Amino acid sequence: MIELKKTSKTYKVNGKAVEAVKDVSLTINKGEVFGVIGYSGAGKSTLIRCINLLEKPTSGEVIIDGKNLSKLSKQELQKTRRKIGMIFQGYNLLKTATVYDNIAIPLKLEGVNKKLIQKRVEKYLSIVGLLDKQNHYPSQLSGGQKQRVAIARALAHEPEILLSDEATSALDPETTEAILSLLLKINKELGLTIFLITHELNVVQRICDRIAVMENGYVVEQGTVVSLFTNPKHPTTKRFVESENTFTIPSEIMASYRSTGKLVSLHFVGKELSEEPALALVSRKFNVLPSILAGGIEQLKNHTLxxxxxxxxxxKEEYEQAITYLTNQGVIVEEVN
Structure with a gap:
């Protein structure tokens, strides 16, 4: 569906070359929710704008449905862009236009007839839950409602791909969850491929199938959400995961536990949460007493973690055997240093 091949983007700033995106290669499958996460300045925003050629790559290829966008004529590119909707952090709504007109005006500019415009506006406002707000102005809406209007506007062009540029970063946690649930609904019911960028780990863990991590213009790691959450390799990925999931235990307490055994972090994915209680059986099989110091459950898109x-x-001999047993039961075990 979307393929980036060694894509790079360099700007000239005060006579100096600034490499915003460096040699990025990604493949996003049809119907997939793919997320790119990174800290500020990692190159995420430039990358997402390269997908619809709002930023033309300095080198490399951007391929949508087998078409290399950089080789298309202006007319062909415009036609392809209609298949790519985009939502932004700042909503980009016309302040003096009603909700209805914010969605209808871009369709009018495309030459869509009046009856079809009305049908689409009402259809997608209904999908985002704002049909009763069609005569309101943006100033009368909450931040979450404004973002819903922006989503409806993007959907009204009936794209195959939806790009999300930090669409939830200006919203409170409850509203963020509502928008993420809406994006999941859109992905499932409309079959849209969604490509999003964010600096918020909870966003990618909640709705993405796969994610890529960016640092200094490069993609430094990519994989499924489960694999990156349970076994991060790159230091930047580890920083994201640890900032979200590290348990805060006083150092003096940690020291006392280390002197009498082994501290381990255990990950249970999906069915292992509810099937044979592997941890409970450890004390029966080995001369080890397990004590749970902290814990939590995270809901990913398709898994419970x-x-x-x-x-x-x-x-030592006993707890090492216990760790081996847990690993063989499908539990992901990491020693805590």
Missing amino acids: GKLLVHLRGE
Whole structure:
């Protein structure tokens, strides 16, 4: 559906070359929700704007449905862009236009007839839950409602791809969750491919199938959400995951536990949360006493991820056998240093 091949973008700033995106190669499948996460300045915004050629890559290829966008004529590019909707952090709504007109005006400019415009506006306002607000102005709406209007406007062109540029970063947690649920609904019911960028880990963990991590213009790691959450490789990925999931335990307490056994972090993915209680069986099979110090459950798009911080009290030989047993049961075990 979307393929980036060694895509790079360089700007000239005060006579100096600034490389915003460096040699990025990604493949996004049809119907997939793909997220790119990175800290400020990582190159995310430039990358997403390269997909619809709002920013023309300095080198490399951007391929949509088998078409290299940089080789299309102006007319062909315009036609392809109609398949690509985009929503932004700042909503970009016309302040003096009603909700209805904010969606209708771009369709009028495309030459869509009046009856079809009305049908589409009402259809997509209904999908985002704002049909009763069609005669309101943006100033009368909350931030979450404004973003819903922006989503309806993007959907009204009936695209195959939806690009989301930090669409939830200006919203409070409750509204963010509502918008993410809406994007999941759109992905499922309309079959849209969604490509989003964010600096918020909860966004990618909630709705993405796969994610890529950017740092200094490069994609430094990519994979499924589960794999990156449970086994991050690159230091930047680890910083994101640890900032979200690290348990805060006083150092003096941690020291006392380390002297009497082993501290481990356990990840349970999906069915392992509810099937055979592997941790409970450890004390029966080995001369080890497990103590749960902290824990939590995260809901990913297609999986439930449980995490526990556990102290295994016992001799080295016993707790090492216990760790091997847990690993063989499908539990992801990481020693805490």
